[in-house]
Amino acid sequence: MNMPFGCRAAVTRNILNRTKRGCGAFAKAEDGAMTILALFLFLAMVGAAGIGVDLMRYEQKRAALQYTLDRAVLAAADLDQTVPPETVVRSYLEKAGLLEYLSSVVVDEGLGFRKVSATATAVLPTHFMKLSGYDSLTIPAASTAEESIGNVEISLVLDVSGSMNSSSRLTYLKTAAKEFVGHMLSATEDGAVSISVIPYASQVNAGPDLFQFYNVSTEHDYSHCVNFIDDEFSQPGLSRTTPLERTMHFDPFTYSKDPIQTPVCPIRANTAILPFTADQTVLNNYIDGMTARGNTSIDIGAKWGIIMLDPGTQSVIDGLITQKKVDVSFSGRPSAYDSGDVLKVLIVMSDGENTDQYMLNPSMRTGESNVWYNASEDAISGSPDTNTTDAFSIYHDNGGHNYYWPDQDKWADHPYGNGTSPVCGYDSGGLYSCTEKDEPGTAVRLTYAELLNKVSLAYNAYYNYEFTSSAWADWYTSAFTKKEAEAKDQRTKHVCDAAKDEGVIVYTVGFEAPANGRRVLKDCASSDSHYYDATGLEISDAFTSIASSIRKLRLTQ
Structure with a gap:
């Protein structure tokens, strides 16, 4: 239908007016919806932040409770701890203001071990999560610590060279060594811990009991030492079939006669290796009887120390058991390096440094x-x-x-x-x-x-x-040749490396030792923390620390 131009314009204006009024109404309606959405999002963000605050408070409380409980059971499990274990646990939590949360303490102990378990439960009131129906959060904590010596084989390699007579060093060493023995044996079951003592000076007196099992030359039978070749220091064991050269019995140090005063291979009482024993009285008497004389051969002392830990020596120990010279409880020792249930420890102590070794022409x-x-x-x-x-x-x-x-x-x-x-x-x-x-x-x-x-x-x-x-x-x-001190330093390094390669833990103690001696001992140790530098009575602290390290605490849960 044809419409006059004026009418068409009026209709168009009317449609536009209606459209504008409709859009305005729609816009007003949308403003309300956006406000509600924004408010909802804001409340959600506040709620999430509030939950985060509650969870952060929960984690802080849980961490404090767990940390305190861990420290408490570790202290309580210490075998040297004379206070009742439960008292120790309660004391730790009380000092931290957490005693009210302690639920239980369980102690299981016997000869050579102590296990302490504790649980605690705290309730944390919530600030924001209660809006979601959670008025509080329960915080559980549990910890178990155990100290046990377990099976340990120890070679105690002690310097008895002439310099140990100075400044009461030998006296201090005897006290320290006996205290170490007491720490290791006083709370252990029979057969759990074995200790071999290897005194050394110019040489190591293996003794006739051990010599009978090795293929040693027979030029004499006045003493029982071996001139090891260099290659022997690159391996931990000692073959029972390979020919070994006996150290000749002679004295290059004095003008003495009948008897010679300082043979390179000592024959004095309590110089022969004391193998595999856990008899504290025997060990203490042996240590008390040690005397000092001669040069210093750290390399040979360490070599015999690892021999007494090497599983290849097992047949030797079994032979001594048959002869009733070693207790039957040590049958099957030294254990295999990878046995897993036996800790092998080599402890080497010296107050000096390697000196020249004399060998008869x-x-x-x-x-x-x-x-x-x-x-x-x-x-x-x-x-x-x-x-x-x-x-x-x-x-x-x-x-x-x-x-x-x-x-x-x-x-x-x-x-x-x-x-x-x-x-x-x-x-x-x-x-x-x-x-x-x-x-x-x-x-x-x-x-x-x-x-x-x-x-x-x-x-x-x-x-x-x-x-x-x-x-x-x-x-x-x-009349003699010498193995120079520098070469002996290298042999010490090699034999210590051979021990560490087999998983043996090596502790060393420099007792008022000179700089080069300390260097050799540090290099021998399993790590810097396994080396101890001691002066005077500090030698006892060093051996006590080693004993504590061996009897390490383990957080098991």
């Missing part, structure tokens, strides 16, 4: 010497020898009278005791005369091993061979 290891000995004439021993009788006679090609008698400073054609000698004097009438008479006793030619068991190298050179200007060079300087 091969030419003097076997065979007969040119020295003859008359026992009946050996009236005096010691240093220096003031004997005026003829205990020794020395053969030397002298063009006829080939036997030198040092006690009379004369030459003869036979050893004193195997012929006749003039006996001169005045008779009752004042007439001086001499008569040939049989010499007392019998002279016997000595092997080198027998000679050096009787006289030190210096004595032999200075007294027996005093007739020759080359005596000192021939019979002292040329």
Whole structure:
């Protein structure tokens, strides 16, 4: 239908007016809806923040309660703790203002172990979560700690070199070592802990009981030490079949005789290795009887220490058990390195540093010497020898009278005791005369091993061979070789590394030791924290700390 232009314009204006009024009404309606939505979102955000505050308060309270409970049961489980375990737990929570939340304390203990469990429950009133129906939150806490020694094999390697006589060091060491033994054995079941004591100085006296099980050379049986080759220090064990060179029994340190005072392989009481025992009385008596003399060989001490932990030594210990020299409870030890239920510990203590090691030259290891000995004439021993009788006679090609008698400073054609000698004097009438008479006793030619068991190298050179200007060079300087201290430092490193590679825990103690000794001991230890530097009475603190470390606490839950 055709509509005049004016009418069409009026209709258009009417439609536009209606549309504007409809949009305005719609806009007003939407303003209300947006306000409600915004309010809802705001309330949701406030609620979420409030829940977060409640949860944060919950976590803070839970952490404080759990931390205090953990510390409480750890302290209560300590075997050295004399206060009743429950009292300890309650004390910790009371000091933290948390005692009201303690629910229970359970103690399980016996010989060598203590286990303490505790639970606590706190109730935290909520501020915001109550709007959702949660008026409070329950906070549980539980903790269990156990201290137990378990099965432990310990090699206690102790320095008994001559320097230990200074500044009462040996006295302090004895006290510390006995306290350590007491800490380890006083609360353990039989067979749980074994301790081997390895004293060392210039050498380690393995003792005849251990030597019988190894393939050691037989030049003599005066002492029981081994000259290890370098390769032996790169492995923890010691073969029972590989040939081992016995250390010759000789004294390069003094002018002594019959007996020699300081043989490189000690034979003094309580120098032989004490293997695998848990008898506190035996250990204490052994430690009390230790004396100090000689040089320092940390490498050899550590080597024998790891041998006594190596499972390859098991057949040796079983043999000693058969001979009733080791308790049957240690059958099957040393345990395998990967057994899991046995902790192996090597403790090496020294007040010094490695010094040169003396080894007799091969030419003097076997065979007969040119020295003859008359026992009946050996009236005096010691240093220096003031004997005026003829205990020794020395053969030397002298063009006829080939036997030198040092006690009379004369030459003869036979050893004193195997012929006749003039006996001169005045008779009752004042007439001086001499008569040939049989010499007392019998002279016997000595092997080198027998000679050096009787006289030190210096004595032999200075007294027996005093007739020759080359005596000192021939019979002292040329009589031995030395393993230098620097090489022994490397051997110490190698044997300690071999122990650590097998999972052995190595503790070391430098007892007033010089700088190089401390360096070697630190490098030997399992870590810096396994090395202890001690002065004077601090040696006891060091050994007590080691004992506490071995008897470590374990948080199990």
